[in-house]
Amino acid sequence: MPKRSDLKKILVVGSGSIVIGQGCEFDYSGTQGIKALREEGYEVCLINSNPATIMTDPELADRTYIEPLTPEYLEKVIAIERPQAILPTLGGQTALNLTVSAAEKGILKKYNVEIIGARLETIRKAEDRQIFKQCMQKIGIDLPRSIVVTDESDLKSVSRELGFPIIVRASFTLGGTGGGIAYHYDELRTRVHAAFEMSPVKKVLLEESVLGWKEYELEVMRDCKDNFVVVCTIENLDPMGVHTGDSITVAPAQTLSDRQYQEMREDAKRIISEVGVETGGCNIQFAVHPQTGRRIVVEINPRVSRSSALASKATGFPIARLAAKLAVGYSLDEMTNDITKATLACFEPAIDYVVVKAPRFATEKFGEFTLDTAMKSVGEAMAIGRTFKEALQKSLRGLESGKKGLSGAEPMDPETRLQKVATPTSSRLYHVKSALDEGLTVERIHEVSKIDPWFLNQLKDISDFEKSLAAMPLDAENLFAAKRMGFSDAQIALAKGVKEEKIRAKRWALKVRPSYKLVDTCAGEFPSTTPYFYSTYEETGDLIPSKAGKKVVILGSGPNRIGQGIEFDYCCVQASKALRAHGWQSVMVNCNPETVSTDYDSSDRLYFEPLTLEDTLEIIAVEKPMGVIVQFGGQTPLNLAVQLENAGVPILGTLPAAIDMAEDRRLFGAALKKLKILSPESGIAASADQALKIARRIGYPVMVRPSYVLGGRMMEVVYDDPSLVDYVGRALKAATHPSLLIDRFLADATEVDVDAICDGKDVWVAGIMEHIEEAGIHSGDSACTLPPHSLSPSVLLTIRENTRKLALHLKVRGLMNVQYAVKDGAVYILEANPRASRTVPFVSKATGLPIARIATWVMMGKPLKKLLAPAVLRGEVEPPYTATKEAVMPFIKFPGVDPKLGPEMKSTGEVMGLDSDFPRSFAKSQEAAGMLLPTSGSVFVSVRDEDKAQIVPMARSLRQLGFTLVATRSTADFLTRHGLDTTRVAKVGEGKPDVVDLMKQRTLSLVINTPSGKRSRADGYAIRRTALELNIPCITNLHSAGAAVHAISVLQGASMGVKSLQAHYETLPYKVDLGAKG
């Protein structure tokens, strides 16, 4: 069927901030979808609150609304744009839920907007587990038995019917909270009780457990003509019970016979037609009993998903792009296969390699958790190899978690080891490897872990080979064999007890080099011209030769992790765009399957490879680029810079030596002194005694951290001698370098982030962001505003001047990020990073200027003077509106973790609020972040002594805004003494009802709780955790409280408006249209 001509304008819904379970895969799918729709001549508008995305770049959609993803804002956008259709299937669960609620509220009907991509009915059938169950029963598809309970009385009989363990799922809670696995009756009672407390609808689903079964996923597509294709099959190494997002997964499925697989495919076909997915992609999960083959359906997602992004990267089949085209009426046989260009899209990809995805966890932030039915990983690395062993080892080294491949865990006694093998955790695989090394049999490991013996035997092959490696002569044959099992040079070096470089030199001398093969969707059956490669060790490769002309390699940022997320992928994609705009060829290297950068469309040539020194050197050897860009991919490529340079690779932009100067405390300190830039007093200690001496010299509180750590790890504020001694003990045990940095802690200071570009002559301060939270809360976790709303002109001048001096001194070519803290009018520098920062996309969206692109051109030798208008370059003009960024935290996923902010970064994503002034943009940013500031009700206030005086005016404002105040004894007394009516409530454990009870009764609509600096109090924790789980807004620092009070007063007034980025840019005092070439 040809595309629909009754549609002119389509509204695409994005997925909002990056959170656990919703990563940058939806930027990839949304970007593809928008491009596909515009290609067809539709006018496309977009709503998405996340500024760090390629899809929200102003040139992508016709009109881009960076607005909160709530029905209210959606309605406002619809009222302005009046689209004929809304496409919700590219924006994850968020977009689907938002669209359903807009439909239920009658908004879509009111404006006559049609849902395309999936019908409302279909979404309901797929998402509501009860309706889904009925549908499946109707067509005779097996699913786990389940029972819905609405009270806690008949659990005994229910548990008899289902048998333990039982899967508990609370309805309509945030991120699967309140769910889990109950192994016995008491646990069931506790879990169901907790689930009822959390569930606003008082409905809990109890499900038969199929723990230990084999888990599979099918990525399928169906069109309006009932054409159906399976794009990819995926098998999980971790059996049922570990969320697919947390499992090591493999494509294609490995251990199903053709008959078993075809039966599953037939089921999938029937399920999707019953549910009614008829214009798009869909993901179906199955569980298969390992001994009987009984097959049940676990769930279906009638939209593109994390797995469909993986499937697209694994096969070369662009699911999201095609889903968008199906949504506007095309059928699969009307579209060509982009990769071969010769065949049609209506086929099932055949692959001639193995794909492995490994999850990346935030263990360093939140500790190690037992994995269960709620996803906990924050990112993933994918690898392609010709064998499972090769792909697995590549994916593990791609994770950058310190492992060079499949290595063992720490030594321990056999009993503990067995325990570790039995319990699914982020490190289980390494324990399995150790267990194999230690001689535990595949049968025994299978028995306790339920991991399929096929996988275990593969791991055993690796273990066995590694053991024999030590005694093997390193000749060409053995090296080739090791490489074919995916061993990295570093692993071989470790086994041989020599340096990695030595292995590499030997290998090169023996000409054991990787060959590069194509991802071509058809296992070589048809010629392909799309340069999408992976490395392997084989007889020959099939590298497509490059076109003539300048070629630049861009090193990507690898798996998402806290501190290094989508922002860096954004920068890499921008860099590629900038290069291509000048006809320079871009060569992208990355291993993160969620990203836009790993779309074969984003660069001229794509290498899906781990970002290790070995893997990048090999690519550079075959590509022979004029240079390599390391400044956009975050810390990952930066860590390789020096070694690449030593290997003779030309680094574009700032040289590694300058990067080093900024990171080395002593060198940096010397530079600051010379430039007369103020910094907090500091010292370096190697022992407790030294630390105490330094702390006494500069005075408490001090900020302490081990040197050579990233993302603020183990960074703490210490208030007295005993705490310092305690800290030194812990830190020296954990650190690889026995040295600690001690800084004067600038209490109550305002933190400022600056992004700047230097071309060697000029320095352009592209953005100055004032943080809302005070210094001491990691810049990545703080809200910030551009332009700054309270800094004085002289402070701003100092900031500009210092940034300029520093950039020139460090000989920066390209981007630099500087953090300052302003205290009592003095500007202290906290750190400088000569690379792209997390805030680059935010500043770009806020100012309309493509900073990463400009930086790329500068690195390629263009002067800033040619790229920017003089007033912009001098920083004399700024937007007439305000943009506020807010961070989004993952605490809800980690039971027991205290949801408070500190110097260690913990957020996974960000949103942006854009409006005429600071309070409005702040209010929007809070709404976008899911912090639903109330306009009436009761506010609970509990602040530490230092904050008491400052809370009074805020409390007074809240009273004036019509709120009632509630506080525990000391704060209540204090407020009452200052003439503010305050209701007293018991502390936790002081009597009933206490503050937590009030929250559970939902009588509190806002919580202001500043954690005590010196000792964290148990009841503070209970308050914050409960607020989090019940989704009651909870503010943990004074600066934010002040901003919130402001925002509330705005929200009480006239309702907020919406405006597209493009419309905002029209009000700028400078031109944003740089043309394609700058």
Added chain:
Amino acid sequence: MNDKAWLALEDGTVYTGRACGAAGETGGEFVFNTAMTGYQEILTDSSYAGQCVVMTYPLIGNYGITLADNESQRPRLSGFVVREMCKTPSNYESVQPVGDFLKKHGIVGIEEIDTRALTLKLREKGALRGIISTLDGDKKRLVAKAKALPSMAGQNLAKVVTCDKEYSWEEGYKPAEKTLHVVVIDFGVKHGILRCLAAMGCKVTVVPASTNAERIFKLKPDGVLLSNGPGDPEPVTDAIETIKHLLAERTPIFGICLGHQLLGIALGGKTYKLKFGHHGSNHPVKDLETEKIEITSQNHGFCVDLKTLPSTVKTTHINLNDGTSEGMAHSELPAFSVQYHPEASAGPHDSRYLFEHFRALMVARQEARSR
């Protein structure tokens, strides 16, 4: 490594790998198959007689050999080429590793081969003759042997793989309202076809390829299925004669793969050899009547040239990848056929409706007769 093996092609290429099946030396036409599952069905598919199959999916043998997935009594292909053969299969139905199965049936296999490089070569040059040997490492000699192999064209391989005598098939039988009797002419029939017929409630009699029409009429079939089989259809002359007789009596006929080609010739058409054939289970085929696409399982090196057929024969299906004809039907006679494998095994079950179509033809014919 003392389990070395070599693979040599007529164009002079030699690969060194490792034996993963029986020891010995074998030769044949090299073809590749892109199916990611279903190696057992491929190994036991008689249509591969005389051929060495290169599996493009690198990991073969993961789920072992099962009891329920053989497509014939024993493997008929000449050799098997893989990247990595799994020695420790895992599946609840697995009874033995593929390597053991190959050894038991004397099939020479080779692993550790860059099967993608080999596939690209076959794609560029077309199917090549070649040798796999675990005995002889002399490259020149191997290449010479490869060159000396006979070509597939002109060989009547169906004669080699067909059954010795008539037999009836019951496996998978499910009673239906109306029992129909189908005679299957065995040119190397896949058991999957027989299972599909039995599951539809058909009484199935399998007859040797050389069976004449007289004998078939004696069996009083409601319809005749012309099975798949190996090699070139043109030399299978006696069967072509038989089919002409069946057509003359308006017997309902369903041809599959080689059976499709033979029907084509019997109807007056010609066949030709494709460059490297269709071997895989992901080929999109469009039903020209319903406009629906089926993902099909394919395995053939020859093809019917539609231009050579009378105008009473119309094309019913086409391959979306290369536009070749995939199915035809006679507009006056109850005869139709497809080039691909509606029984799948291995492959998607999208095309099983064709068996229902055959059934409908047989029922209609029966009713017409009794009227």
